[in-house]
Amino acid sequence: MAKQTFYITTPIYYPSDRLHIGHAYCTTVADAIARYKRLADYDVFFLTGSDEHGQKIERKAREAGVTPIEYVDKIVASFKNLWEKLLVSNDDFIRTTEVRHREVVQAIFQKIYEQGDIYKSAYEGWYCTPCETFWLERQLVDNKCPDCGRSVELLKEESYFFRMSKYQDRLLAYIEENPDFIQPTSRRNEMINFIKGGLEDLCVSRTTFDWGIPVPFDTKHVVYVWFDALTNYITAAGYLHDREKFAKYWPADIHLVGKEIVRFHSIIWPVILMALGVELPKMVYGHGWLVVEGDKMSKSKGNVIDPLALIEEFGADAIRYFLLREITLGLDGNFSRDALINRINADLANDLGNLLHRTLSMIGRFNGGVIEAPGEPEQIDRELAQLAQNTAAEYEKAMEQMDINGAIKTVWALISRTNKYIDETGPWALAKDPAKKERLNTVLYNLAETLRIVSILISPFTPATSPKIWAQLGIAGNFAAMRLSDAKSWGKLAAGTRVTKPEPIFPRIEDKPEPAAEAAPVAEAKPAPVVPVVPEVSIDEFAKMDLRVAKVVAAEKVQGADKLLKLEVDLGAERRTIVSGIAKHYAPEALVGRNVVMIVNLKPAKIRGIESRGMVLAASEGDKLVLVEAPEMPPGSKVK
């Protein structure tokens, strides 16, 4: 049976300048949806491109002293490079300067003209060149463009007009009968109100510059750039040149666009299609805007974020993950470097990275690197398997509703639960007892199996990481062939699979200032105070002490000893009990969850009948004592 098709588009970007992180956001969302749909076994057509004509580009090229095509060629090459580096999986890239597109624009302009829906008249009104938008006097706000707030220019020229007014009632009825057509609902309501205010006929040609597609029957006119641009969606789907392809993919399932251009897509575009007798797209989705540290990005403010520089510094998957996890689709979102680093460290390096690292190192240490067949499951194993299956189902539901954020959260809830499963099942203790070998095998298998499922589910968001997890788990076969159904069934991981040595998939980011930031003023140098020290040790002697980060997982008072606490600590691949003389300084409950530093190769000692295997480090002066902590480091990290 033929697969169901799915056609998704991004806006085509103006090559007037290089793209910033806001543009990258839109394309990342579209890419995540396209990749998800491929995972769900759809035949996907994912389109992006460049909107190259218009007065703005013509002026930019003139300022740069080059021809418009020379100007755009260079910038379009930078778009393609960015999409490649961001791992964007578009199936086509359309340029409005291509012949295939010019032919479609001219053909439809001619057709609509011949049927009487385009007519010649005189235009007198205002024009915003940055937005390439016509405005009536009454629509201006303080004589400026109501969309971008910039200056407008008065135009007086002979133009062709598109009879939009004729389609007003049909469009309104369509929007009202198809609640999904404009999403989210807030944008839909805005559009309904706009149309109810009355649709004016639209000026669809210009004569005062040349950089555009000539009107076929009157070549001193060029086609209005939005009429030209919107048509890209049918050009690339094969409208004129590939009937079979067009029948297969049209109508588009989603035009994903920024909120300020929903109007063009849900009013002008449907009316063009109605005039052509072509079906309307199923959905126009208006996403929110990305602001930087709470502020709109602009060159004049100097706060434009270059996505390529971020990809170079942090990697494509980290940027993609941040954009998709941090911003709720449909709402505005904030980009901040601190938030990005926090997400990388907490979600990717800690939660996901640690789960993989712990799993692989335990399989390496306890089972010689082999994922053995699981034994009889216990209740806790059945619960984990059930949760993994529920997660795949919840994830699917969320993705189908375009709740990308929600889908990511469900997967991370599974990751957290699995990290906890390690603590609760204690594989390091099982490994010590040969009678518990089968139980150990079950636990280790379940960990690897959960990671297999997780790697499939996250692949639309972090496409480079998933195959890396797959490779470290040692799973044979092609990751690209995996489908959502493979993530829905538990137990597909073949016993006997041999894992590799763990390699960090997301190294932790040390919180360093932005490269461009000014260095902090250096404090005036003071002579160092002389501290009496114990005799010197060599670096080799120091290296004999194995200092590690340990997470306190349980703490309680030692009966009958008012200075002592009994701590259970997690060292990544093992748990230990230690007795520590800090009861006067810390309440037991205040310690749980903290990452302290301890010496792990200290000779064990029996204190009040408890074997203490290690010692936590603390700074002390007089009555004061403060534990040495490494809050963001994963348990087991070496301290040197």
Ligand code: MSP
């Ligand atoms: N060329 C038109 C689109 C034609 S589609 C037939 C255009 N181009 S654009 O380059 O100005 O913008 C492209 C997209 O980028 C828009 O959807 C816009 O909303 C989006 N973004 C621009 N800045 C943005 C942010 N700061 N945040 C999120 N998206 C932003 O409009």
